[in-house]
Every structure is written in structure tokens, then in C-alpha cells.
Amino acid sequence: MSTATPNPAWDASELDRAAFLAREARAFAGADAPLIAVRAPGRVNLIGEHTDYSGLPVLPVAIDRSVIIVAARSLSREISVYNSDRSYPHREFALERKIPPYATGDWANYVKAAVQGAIDHFAARGVEVSAMRGARVFVDGRVPPAAGLSSSAALTVSSALAFMAVNGLELPAIDAAAMVARSEWYVGTMAGGMDQAASLLGQRDHALFIEFNPLRAIPVKMPIDAALVVADSGEVADKSGKVRSEYNRRVVECRLAARLLARALKLGDVQILGDVVGLMKNWKASELVTALKGAVPDLLSPDLVQAGALLGVSRDDLARELLDDSRIVLDSRPLEILKRARHVLSETERVFRAVIALEEGRLDEMGRLMNDSHRSLAEDFECSTARLDRMVECARGAGALGARLTGAGFGGSIVALCRSGDVDRVIAALDADYYAPSGIEPARAILHASPGASVIEIAAA
Numbered sequence: 001m002s003t004a005t006p007n008p009a010w011d012a013s014e015l016d017r018a019a020f021l022a023r024e025a026r027a028f029a030g031a032d033a034p035l036i037a038v039r040a041p042g043r044v045n046l047i048g049e050h051t052d053y054s055g056l057p058v059l060p061v062a063i064d065r066s067v068i069i070v071a072a073r074s075l076s077r078e079i080s081v082y083n084s085d086r087s088y089p090h091r092e093f094a095l096e097r098k099i100p101p102y103a104t105g106d107w108a109n110y111v112k113a114a115v116q117g118a119i120d121h122f123a124a125r126g127v128e129v130s131a132m133r134g135a136r137v138f139v140d141g142r143v144p145p146a147a148g149l150s151s152s153a154a155l156t157v158s159s160a161l162a163f164m165a166v167n168g169l170e171l172p173a174i175d176a177a178a179m180v181a182r183s184e185w186y187v188g189t190m191a192g193g194m195d196q197a198a199s200l201l202g203q204r205d206h207a208l209f210i211e212f213n214p215l216r217a218i219p220v221k222m223p224i225d226a227a228l229v230v231a232d233s234g235e236v237a238d239k240s241g242k243v244r245s246e247y248n249r250r251v252v253e254c255r256l257a258a259r260l261l262a263r264a265l266k267l268g269d270v271q272i273l274g275d276v277v278g279l280m281k282n283w284k285a286s287e288l289v290t291a292l293k294g295a296v297p298d299l300l301s302p303d304l305v306q307a308g309a310l311l312g313v314s315r316d317d318l319a320r321e322l323l324d325d326s327r328i329v330l331d332s333r334p335l336e337i338l339k340r341a342r343h344v345l346s347e348t349e350r351v352f353r354a355v356i357a358l359e360e361g362r363l364d365e366m367g368r369l370m371n372d373s374h375r376s377l378a379e380d381f382e383c384s385t386a387r388l389d390r391m392v393e394c395a396r397g398a399g400a401l402g403a404r405l406t407g408a409g410f411g412g413s414i415v416a417l418c419r420s421g422d423v424d425r426v427i428a429a430l431d432a433d434y435y436a437p438s439g440i441e442p443a444r445a446i447l448h449a450s451p452g453a454s455v456i457e458i459a460a461a
């Protein structure tokens with residue numbers, strides 16, 4: 001029998017999962033080995049989609065679907081990772097200053113990304129990798145993968161906390177969030193920091209208003225009669241393939257929009273749209289879009305020659321800065337500048353309005369903002385799909401106050417905001433009008449805002 005330190009953030013099933021993993025861990029590490037257990041939730045984003053990598057705010061909630069890790073410190077310098085889902089094979093890698101990734105798509109790259117992030121962070125503060133120890137790590141993930149619910153962030157956050165805990169390294173949650181924010185870059189996605197921040201800083205019954213540069217999170221109470229239905233389209237939003245190149249292309253388009261807008265407004269050194277918004281505080285999104293429209297064509301050639309000419313920099317310099325040392329490859333489609341900027345800037349205004357709507361309990365307004373967000377994502381950001389569009393229509397038709405795709409899109413899930421009394425109707429409609437005709441196993445649930453990640457100790461038998 002192992003006893004876990006009580007922590008109200010963990011529900012009974014999560015403690016059971018930890019106890020199960022602890023039995024496996026003890027079989028390897030010995031009955032007396034001190035064990036730590038970590039819980040890190042996934043997240044669903046209410047609004048503020050594709051804004052985080054422009055340094056603009058988001059409004060997610062951490063959810064009651066989590067990754068649990070149990071880890072034992074080892075004397076070796078190997079990290080050995082086991083997954084309770086045996087379709088994710090056992091992996092083992094050595095601790096070193098620069099850890100080479102596995103092949104693209106390998107699940108354990110997220111563990112490597114987390115460990116690499118911690119090594120970089122602590123090495124910069126004088127803790128050398130040679131002083132760090134390896135661990136046996138046992139993972140049980142219950143955040144649906146590739147569904148827009150940040151299973152990857154739950155895995156990187158839990159891995160980072162486990163690695164730190166076995167090495168006696170500590171950080172306040174906000175600093176840990178900043179540390180792991182860039183972890184997905186290791187796997188080749190130029191993601192922003194929303195997912196990791198939500199997983200680390202979540203609070204029960206609250207959404208989180210998250211701002212970046214510097215990272216800051218303010219809890220926003222969810223109105224008592226609000227319920228969130230999350231439904232998976234069954235269309236896999238796989239970040240290791242096509243979705244990743246679409247995502248990274250959007251990142252480049254947004255960065256270009258920022259520089260072109262800064263040039264039009266004579267703003268000097270600007271990298272992301274968040275810089276522009278910060279400098280032009282009194283300007284509305286529509287005014288910024290008009291300024292951009294007056295200055296550049298809506299579409300630019302993908303070779304970056306035209307963009308370089310407009311910005312007065314060489315094509316090669318621009319490529320070096322925007323394409324992350326050629327990790328991003330652009331195909332032959334023209335780059336969309338105006339539409340992408342219009343989405344990001346208008347979405348930012350919606351996030352601020354959404355915070356007020358939630359604080360004032362105006363769920364109708366919140367629903368409208370979510371609907372507007374979906375329309376903008378579909379038309380201007382072009383990251384919705386026919387299935388996601390069908391699902392949001394279906395949820396709204398059955399009484400949801402608002403519904404939108406959540407996460408990067410190109411598949412994955414929708415989130416519908418409902419009054420508690422309407423939830424059953426919305427779920428029944430999704431089952432009857434979306435899942436049944438498409439022949440897809442229903443995958444929808446009512447999710448609750450849950451606490452952020454935490455570490456507990458499991459005492460020896």
C-alpha cells in the first residue's frame with residue numbers, strides 16, 4: 001500500500017491512477033523508493049484562438065482530464081519512460097546538455113522537450129546538467145490526443161514537474177509556465193504559451209485570463225449556471241503532419257502582418273502583433289486593419305521577396321528571422337496577411353469583452369462572442385473544417401448560447417457554452433445529428449474548470 005499526501009486538487013480517480021502507477025514504479029525501483037506523483041490537466045480554450053503566439057491574450061480553462069505521472073529518482077543519468085497505454089512504447093534517453101529528438105511524431109519527444117526546457121532553464125541559473133539525475137517515469141494520460149485539448153501540454157507540464165521534483169528543483173508555477181511555454185518548439189511547432197500556462201495555473205470553477213510578455217494570469221469566475229460541452233469531431237488534428245505546417249504558416253503570416261503594420265505606422269522594432277497593439281493602445285482593431293490594408297497587398301508571394309521589398313530588408317534576412325532556421329517550410333500558396341491580422345486583432349477585442357461578460361454573468365453575450373470567434377476563425381483564419389462548422393451549428397440549434405472550434409482547428413474539438421439546463425439537449429443533438437449520421441463514436445462530455453498542475457509525494461509502503 002502506498003499513501004499519497006492529501007491534495008484537494010486531485011480527485012479520487014486521479015489518486016487511484018497514481019496508486020496504480022506507484023505499484024508499477026515500485027516493481028522497478030524497490031518497495032522503499034520515495035516516489036513523487038504529478039497531475040497536469042489539459043485545457044479547453046473559451047476564446048482567444050491563435051492569439052497566444054502573437055503575444056495577445058487568451059481565455060482558457062484547465063479541464064478535469066489529466067495526465068498523471070509517477071516518478072522515482074534513479075542514480076543513473078537515464079530517463080526511462082513507460083506509458084500505461086502500451087501503444088506508446090517504452091523509451092529511454094540520456095541526460096545531456098542538448099538532447100537529440102526522436103523521429104517526428106514520437107510520443108516521448110514531449111518528455112524530451114520538457115526535460116530539455118528544464119535543463120536549459122536551470123543551466124542558465126548555474127545548475128549544470130552533470131548535477132542532475134535521471135528517473136523512471138510512469139505516465140497515464142487521459143486527455144484525448146489530437147483533439148484540441150492540449151494533451152501535449154499536459155504531458156510536457158507533468159514531465160517537467162516530475163523531472164524537477166526528482167532533482168529537488170523548484171519554481172513558482174508562473175515561472176514554470178514561462179519555462180515550459182516554448183517546449184513545443186522542440187517538436188517543431190511554433191506554439192505560443194497558452195496551453196502550458198493553463199495547465200499550470202488553472203483554478204477550480206474559473207477561466208484564466210492570460211496575458212503574455214510578461215506572463216500573467218487572472219482567474220475569472222465561471223458563472224454558476226454556465227456549462228461547457230466539449231465535443232470531438234473525430235477529425236484528427238495531428239500536430240506532427242499537415243496541421244503543423246498549416247499552424248506554422250499562420251505564425252509566419254501573423255509575424256509578417258506585425259512587421260508590415262509597424263512599418264505602415266512607423267513603429268520601429270516590432271516582432272509580433274502584440275507589440276503593435278501595445279504601442280497603439282487607443283486604436284481599435286478595425287483601425288489597425290484599415291492601416292494595414294492601405295499599406296500592403298492582401299496577399300504576398302511565398303518566396304518572401306515581395307515582403308522583403310516592402311519591409312526594406314533582404315529576402316534572406318527575412319527568411320532567417322521568420323522561418324526559424326528553415327524549420328518552417330512554406331509551400332507555393334500566397335501568404336494571407338490582411339485576413340490573418342483581422343482575425344487576430346478582432347479576436348483580441350473579443351477576449352477583453354468576454355472577460356467582462358463572464359464577470360458580469362452575461363452568458364448570452366459570451367455566447368455571441370464565441371460565435372463571432374468561430375466565424376472569424378473559419379473565414380479569416382481559415383482553420384475550421386466542414387465538420388467543425390456542422391458541429392457548432394448543431395450545438396447552437398439545440399440551445400447552446402455559443403459554440404466554436406477550440407485549439408488550433410483543422411479538426412479536433414468544439415466547445416459549446418450552455419446553460420446547465422440545456423446541456424442534455426445539446427448533447428442529444430450532437431449525438432443524433434452529428435455523430436450518428438457520420439458513423440463516428442460519440443466523443444463529447446461536460447467538462448469542468450479544474451485546478452492547475454501539482455506534485456504530491458507518495459510515501460513508501
Ligand code: NG1
Nearest residue numbers: 049050148149150184191192407408
Ligand atoms: P492545440 O491545437 O490545442 O494544440 C494550439 C497551440 C496553442 C494555440 C492554439 C490556437 C500547440 C501545442 N498549441 O493548441 O498554443 O496557439 O493552437 O489558439 O500547438
